[in-house]
Amino acid sequence: MDALKTATLALALALTPAAHAAGKGKTQAGPDPKIQALAAKFIEQSFLPGEGQDLSRLQQDDTLKACNQYRDQPPEKVAAEINARERATIKYPEGGKLMGDWKNGEKLYAAGFGMRIGRIEPDRPERQKGGNGGNCYACHAADPKEVAFGTIGPSLMHYGKLRGASEEMVKYTYEKIYNPQAYTACSQMPRMGHNGILRPEQIADIVAYLLSPESPVNK
Ligand code: HEC
Incomplete structure (x- = not known):
């Protein structure tokens, strides 16, 4: 076999x-x-070792282990422990500006590079972490003009138009992208900031893309 x-x-x-x-x-x-x-x-x-193969990602941390053990439906107490542990990992950009440049956010939202492993086309080491993208369209709609998107996550079309850009919303959106498991214990969404897929400033750019009234997401 x-x-x-x-x-x-x-x-x-x-x-x-x-x-x-x-x-x-x-x-x-x-x-x-x-x-x-x-x-x-x-x-x-x-997974064979080789260039671009970050095999350390195969090691499950305590949160992943708990989510697997409970098949993503942990009892309340375990869920609260996960939320607290993941919340403690959240870091903010220098200067604390959580709304960045929506135009850069638009690129990062769409870009599929970053931490792809495998033998066919793994990302080159310099593209593995930070300078890449969030691949958000794999799971979420956003720009009403974009027709190719996945539906594992809820649609984020008109996200800012529907919810407003209050300080509270900005903070929630930033933290949710940095570490979704601070809110939803066993979320299917990758921990973008915590796992180093995106840097804090890049997350702030995506927050602006989702919330800014100028962004195509809200047109
Ligand atoms: C593998 C699929 C997947 C990817 C990739 C993904 N998400 Fe998610 N996302 C989800 C799921 C599932 C949820 C709903 C569960 C939850 O709230 O954690 C979610 C929830 C969210 C929410 C909260 C929505 C709400 O109604 O409050 C935001 C904001 C969000 N995602 C933004 C993003 C951004 C920005 C990216 C790219 C940087 C991204 N997601 C990438 C699956 C994904």
């Missing part, structure tokens, strides 16, 4: 804890840890 098939099988097993637990007559909160470890090992082995 090739590595991919083995990994797929291990993953499938890891994702069916109920059957395993039921077979042994016990209940457990998440996937069987042994099978989970096996799945993690297979996934790790499928």
